[in-house]
Amino acid sequence: MNSFRFPYTSVYSHNIWLRDHCRCPKCFHPATKQRLLDTFEIPTDIAPLHIEAKVEGLEVTWPSQDPHVSLYPWSWLQRHSYDPSLSGKDASQEKVLWGSTIQKSPPTVAYEEVMAKDDQGLFKWLSNVDRFGFSFVSGVPETPEATEALSERIGFIRETQYGRFWEITSDLAKGDTAYTTLALGAHTDNTYFTDPCGLQLFHLLSHTGGTGGATLLVDGFYVANIMKELHPEAYDLLSRIPVPAHAAGESSALYRPSPPSGYPVLGHDAFTGELTQVRWNNDDRSVMSHLTSDLVEKWYDAIRTWNKCLTSPDSQYWVQLQPGTAVVVDNHRVLHGRSAFDGRRRMCGAYIGVDEYRSKLAVLSEKFAPDPVLVATEKIPLSTANGRSIWNAAL
Numbered sequence: 001m002n003s004f005r006f007p008y009t010s011v012y013s014h015n016i017w018l019r020d021h022c023r024c025p026k027c028f029h030p031a032t033k034q035r036l037l038d039t040f041e042i043p044t045d046i047a048p049l050h051i052e053a054k055v056e057g058l059e060v061t062w063p064s065q066d067p068h069v070s071l072y073p074w075s076w077l078q079r080h081s082y083d084p085s086l087s088g089k090d091a092s093q094e095k096v097l098w099g100s101t102i103q104k105s106p107p108t109v110a111y112e113e114v115m116a117k118d119d120q121g122l123f124k125w126l127s128n129v130d131r132f133g134f135s136f137v138s139g140v141p142e143t144p145e146a147t148e149a150l151s152e153r154i155g156f157i158r159e160t161q162y163g164r165f166w167e168i169t170s171d172l173a174k175g176d177t178a179y180t181t182l183a184l185g186a187h188t189d190n191t192y193f194t195d196p197c198g199l200q201l202f203h204l205l206s207h208t209g210g211t212g213g214a215t216l217l218v219d220g221f222y223v224a225n226i227m228k229e230l231h232p233e234a235y236d237l238l239s240r241i242p243v244p245a246h247a248a249g250e251s252s253a254l255y256r257p258s259p260p261s262g263y264p265v266l267g268h269d270a271f272t273g274e275l276t277q278v279r280w281n282n283d284d285r286s287v288m289s290h291l292t293s294d295l296v297e298k299w300y301d302a303i304r305t306w307n308k309c310l311t312s313p314d315s316q317y318w319v320q321l322q323p324g325t326a327v328v329v330d331n332h333r334v335l336h337g338r339s340a341f342d343g344r345r346r347m348c349g350a351y352i353g354v355d356e357y358r359s360k361l362a363v364l365s366e367k368f369a370p371d372p373v374l375v376a377t378e379k380i381p382l383s384t385a386n387g388r389s390i391w392n393a394a395l
């Protein structure tokens with residue numbers, strides 16, 4: 001919507017869009033941020049009575065019994081303009097793709113900072129995850145309790161068939177190879193869920209009487225980028241062919257995603273086409289029973305190429321976790337794995353849902369990295385009953 005060259009009698013589509021998105025307290029509940037306006041009462045041929053460019057934003061007067069005045073802050077219009085789209089990516093949200101060289105300076109935040117009630121450290125931690133897909137937390141007390149408290153700083157823990165906050169060791173306490181001493185190749189968890197967890201937290205509590213059990217991290221977005229450049233046909237197949245998965249190690253549970261055919265290895269934003277998710281766990285993959293015969297060879301070639309890129313030394317970041325240093329991983333981007341081990345090894349951690357993670361990051365971003373245009377130019381009342389800006393540029 002070319003709000004800056006807004007013609008007086010624009011085509012109806014812009015008028016109805018503008019009227020539908022009025023954010024005055026009568027049309028948009030200031031506390032609940034829900035639409036109060038009845039979209040379907042807006043006349044299809046609605047057109048403004050008057051338009052004025054004000055310091056705070058675009059003021060539009062609509063015809064109705066008592067002319068209705070809407071104010072659209074410039075930052076809000078910029079954020080939501082669709083023709084053309086004007087909301088460029090701001091650098092702070094740029095993803096930093098990485099390979100093995102990340103080992104030189106992996107993103108890390110101190111536990112004390114993350115636990116501090118002012119949330120600055122928590123924002124720093126989640127900003128790391130947003131940019132790098134993972135972050136260490138140093139100085140964590142070597143207990144499950146402290147690790148659980150750390151997890152809960154982000155949001156409520158996601159409970160699954162493996163429990164809420166989990167402690168794992170090689171006792172097959174649960175029907176999964178994570179509860180063995182076996183090596184695990186680079187994977188993302190929960191491919192058998194429709195909605196894989198957003199974050200996965202790991203904290204090695206102890207490892208005695210044995211060796212191995214190193215942690216592998218791979219930036220799935222970095223590897224996908226390489227695939228897109230060097231193996232576009234394979235990238236395309238990984239982006240199109242759904243992959244079924246299951247978790248069937250517990251007699252009480254048989255998890256499969258909905259639909260059971262699953263989801264492609266590489267998931268994209270349907271609107272922007274941007275890569276948004278990697279789903280890959282070759283051990284948990286079920287029977288590929290929906291490939292057409294002409295695709296079988298091609299698909300296996302594609303996953304062989306994918307695996308080759310995933311396992312290239314250039315893509316792999318191996319780190320021997322130590323008690324006291326936890327790591328959180330964006331399970332929609334970064335794959336994790338482990339080398340085989342012996343001896344007694346105790347790992348604890350938790351899942352956090354992707355929406356809980358993104359919500360916490362959004363709220364903290366509003367507080368610590370607000371939309372500069374919104375803060376600088378809007379003179380309109382920014383706070384409401386619940387203290388949240390009525391003009392959060394994202395709403």
Ligand SMILES: C[N+](C)(C)CCCC[C@H](N)C(=O)O
Pocket residue numbers: 162166168176177178187188189190191281284349
């Ligand atoms: C131990 N912990 C609960 C974290 C995971 C156990 C299940 C892992 C499963 N194979 C997957 O990849 O999702």
Ligand SMILES: O=C(O)CCC(=O)C(=O)O
Pocket residue numbers: 168178184189213214215336337338347
């Ligand atoms: O034991 C580890 O280091 C990680 C095992 C694993 O992949 C998991 O728990 O999801």
Ligand SMILES: [Fe+2]
Pocket residue numbers: 178187188189336
């Ligand atoms: Fe895992």
